[in-house]
């Protein structure tokens with residue numbers, strides 16, 4: 019989310035460490051406030067990314083990794099499109115605890131800025147929605163997403179427009195494309211959190 023103050027607490031851009039980010043989301047999960055806020059603010063990231071995935075991936079039995087799954091809003095949207103086989107990971111234990119029971123096969127609390135404890139080439143799709151933003155998950159995580167995704171699979175993500183260039187996302191994506199590791203399928207400015215005047219790039223890339 020951008021530099022604008024979108025909540026009733028510390029603006030996201032003031033967060034500096036992973037520990038601060040974890041506490042921020044643990045607190046936001048209380049009384050279902052994260053889910054309620056996303057609903058009130060008409061947060062469209064999960065819907066837009068699931069819609070784009072469904073346009074290109076017709077097989078509903080594929081295995082999906084939801085990186086930064088939070089409370090499971092992406093899983094809920096994927097389910098509407100008929101997908102049912104997904105795992106999730108997030109740094110916030112409290113948000114993970116809000117994920118509806120049996121929505122995900124596996125849920126792990128972990129730091130996506132570290133190596134993901136998964137073998138190479140095991141997922142058909144990696145989704146990462148709302149998680150590439152201030153002090154959250156860094157551009158290097160894209161290397162890990164490519165590593166765990168099968169050849170001809172997809173990675174689908176949003177990147178807060180305010181950090182796209184300054185935090186090295188553009189250069190990381192350009193480098194993965196020029197090394198023929200991924201190919202752009204869709205890349206556009208999404209609505210994301212338009213009610214709060216926060217925009218994000220939405221990318222869908224094929225893993226080569």
Ligand SMILES: C[S@@+](CC[C@H](N)C(=O)[O-])C[C@H]1O[C@@H](n2cnc3c(N)ncnc32)[C@H](O)[C@@H]1O
Pocket residue numbers: 036039040043063064085086087088089090091092107108109110113128129130131146147148149153154155
């Ligand atoms: C804006 S929320 C998006 C959550 C969910 N994908 C959604 O669309 O509702 C950002 C998520 O990134 C997670 N996150 C931030 N830094 C992380 C890290 N280093 N490793 C794993 N998850 C992280 C937060 O806990 C939070 O759930």
